[in-house]
Amino acid sequence: MENQNNIGETSTNQIIKQVINYWLDRNKAVTNFINKYPDDVYYKEVASNRSRAIYLFGHLIAVNDGMLPMFGLGEKIFPEYEAIFLSAPDKSVADLPSLSELKKSWEKLNATLAEHFNKMTANEWLDRHMSVSVEDFKREPLRNKLNVLINRTNHQSYHWGQMMLLNP
Amino acid sequence: MENQNNIGETSTNQIIKQVINYWLDRNKAVTNFINKYPDDVYYKEVASNRSRAIYLFGHLIAVNDGMLPMFGLGEKIFPEYEAIFLSAPDKSVADLPSLSELKKSWEKLNATLAEHFNKMTANEWLDRHMSVSVEDFKREPLRNKLNVLINRTNHQSYHWGQMMLLNP
Numbered sequence: 407m408e409n410q411n412n413i414g415e416t417s418t419n420q421i422i423k424q425v426i427n428y429w430l431d432r433n434k435a436v437t438n439f440i441n442k443y444p445d446d447v448y449y450k451e452v453a454s455n456r457s458r459a460i461y462l463f464g465h466l467i468a469v470n471d472g473m474l475p476m477f478g479l480g481e482k483i484f485p486e487y488e489a490i491f492l493s494a495p496d497k498s499v500a501d502l503p504s505l506s507e508l509k510k511s512w513e514k515l516n517a518t519l520a521e522h523f524n525k526m527t528a529n530e531w532l533d534r535h536m537s538v539s540v541e542d543f544k545r546e547p548l549r550n551k552l553n554v555l556i557n558r559t560n561h562q563s564y565h566w567g568q569m570m571l572l573n574p
Numbered sequence: 575m576e577n578q579n580n581i582g583e584t585s586t587n588q589i590i591k592q593v594i595n596y597w598l599d600r601n602k603a604v605t606n607f608i609n610k611y612p613d614d615v616y617y618k619e620v621a622s623n624r625s626r627a628i629y630l631f632g633h634l635i636a637v638n639d640g641m642l643p644m645f646g647l648g649e650k651i652f653p654e655y656e657a658i659f660l661s662a663p664d665k666s667v668a669d670l671p672s673l674s675e676l677k678k679s680w681e682k683l684n685a686t687l688a689e690h691f692n693k694m695t696a697n698e699w700l701d702r703h704m705s706v707s708v709e710d711f712k713r714e715p716l717r718n719k720l721n722v723l724i725n726r727t728n729h730q731s732y733h734w735g736q737m738m739l740l741n742p
Contacts, residue, residue: 413583414583421586424718453621453622561731567734573622
C-alpha cells in the first residue's frame with residue numbers, strides 16, 4: 407500500500423464527509439434532471455401505469471424532509487406533502503403542487519439540510535436517530551443518523567433511476 | 575446527547591461496517607426480487623422501449639464484478655459479461671446468458687466480494703482504488719475504495735428501482 411492513512415478521528419470525519427458528499431452529488435443529479443426538459447414532460451408516467459415523474463420528485467422531497475425531525479433538527483418544512491406524496495399513491499390526490507413550486511421546495515430543503523449536515527459532529531452522526539429508542543439503540547448501535555442518510559441517498563437513487571426512464 | 579461515542583479507530587471501523595452492511599442489504603433485496611417471479615417475467619422490458627430486467631440484472635453483475643480489479647483483489651470473474659452488459663445496450667447482443675446462469679454468477683460474485691470485503695482493513699478501504707493514480711490520489715484523497723462501494727451501492731439502487739417497475 408502506498409498510502410498509510412491515519413485511522414482515528416480524522417478518518418472517521420473523512421468518511422462522514424464522503425457520505426455527505428455523495429448525498430450532495432445525488433441531489434445535484436436530480437436537480438439537473440428536473441431542469442432538463444419543459445415542465446409538461448414531468449407530468450408523464452415513468453412507465454405504463456406507474457407514477458408520474460412529478461409525483462416521484464415530490465415523494466423525494468417528502469421523504470428527505472423527514473430527516474429534519476428524525477435527526478432532531480426541527481419540524482418538517484413541508485408537512486403538507488405527507489398526505490400527497492407519502493400516504494397516497496400517485497393520481498389519487500387531485501391537485502399536486504406545480505412543478506415550479508416543487509422545484510423551490512426542493513432547493514429550500516436541500517439548502518436547509520446541507521447547512522445542518524455541515525455543522526453536525528461525528529458524535530452526532532453516530533448517535534441514534536429519533537425513531538429508535540434509547541434501549542433499542544444500545545442493542546443496535548448502527549441505527550444512527552449516518553445510516554439514515556445512507557438509506558435516504560439510496561432511496562433517492564432508486565427513484566431517480568425510475569425518473570430517468572421518462573420518454574421526453 | 576445520550577450516547578457519547580468514542581470517535582477514533584472504533585468509529586472508523588463501525589462506519590465502514592455500516593457501508594458494507596448496506597451493500598449486503600441491497601444485494602439481498604435484488605436477490606429476493608429476481609427470485610420472486612417465473613423466469614419469463616424478467617425477459618420483459620421494465621418500461622416501453624427500455625432495457626429488459628434480465629439485461630439490467632446482468633449489467634449489475636458486470637459493473638459489480640469490476641470492483642475486483644479496481645480494488646486490486648484479482649481479475650474479473652465474468653470478463654465476458656463486459657461486451658454483453660457494459661459495452662452494448664440491451665437487445666443489441668443476440669444471446670444473453672440465461673437467467674438461471676446469471677443467478678449463479680450473481681451469487682458467486684456476491685460471495686466472493688463479501689469474503690474480500692470482510693477481510694479488508696480500514697486502511698485498505700481508505701486507500702486509492704486502481705483507477706486513480708498515486709499523484710491524483712494525493713490531491714483527491716476521497717477517491718478511495720470506500721467511495722467506489724458507496725457509488726456501486728447507489729448504482730445498484732438506481733437500476734433496482736427500474737427493475738421494480740416490471741409488470742409481472
